[in-house]
Amino acid sequence: MDPGLYDAYVGVYELAPGFQLTLTHEGDRLMGQPTGLPKAELFPESETKFFLKVEDTRIEFQRGPDGKVAGLALIQRGRQTPAKRVK
Numbered sequence: 001m002d003p004g005l006y007d008a009y010v011g012v013y014e015l016a017p018g019f020q021l022t023l024t025h026e027g028d029r030l031m032g033q034p035t036g037l038p039k040a041e042l043f044p045e046s047e048t049k050f051f052l053k054v055e056d057t058r059i060e061f062q063r064g065p066d067g068k069v070a071g072l073a074l075i076q077r078g079r080q081t082p083a084k085r086v087k
Contacts, residue, residue, distance in 0.1 A: 001044040001046075001047060003025070003027075003028040003029070003030075005047065006025040006029075006030040007025055008068070008069050009023050009025075009030060009061060009069055010023050010024055010025050011023060011069070011085050011086075011087050012085070012086050012087035013071065013072050013083035013084065013085050013086065014083055014084055014086045015034070015074060015081055015083045016081075018035070019034065019035050020034070020035050020086070021033070021034050021035075021072075021074070021083060022034075023042070024039075029041050029042075030042045030044075030050065032052075032059070040052050040054050041053070042059060045058075048060055048061045048062075048063075049061075055076075056076070056077070057074065057075065057076045058074075058075040058076075059072050059073070059074055059075070060072060060073045060075065069085060070084070070085055071083055071084045071085050072085075
């Protein structure tokens with residue numbers, strides 16, 4: 001996947017009140033940092049699906065009617081948590 005596409009995913013996603021996932025584009029990598037935890041690199045499976053190598057976690061991005069990324073689903077330990085893009 002072209003790392004230039006990562007800019008579309010950069011932002012802050014709210015998983016729960018007071019718990020957010022911040023995504024940044026650093027060089028040719030997409031990084032995720034949950035509130036209070038260290039950053040981890042996200043690896044692409046497709047243009048909308050990413051995974052972490054440090055633990056069994058996947059992220060699936062969802063686009064709104066305008067085609068822009070509006071949110072994501074965090075899939076971890078068999079549980080799916082939706083997150084709305086807030087920034």
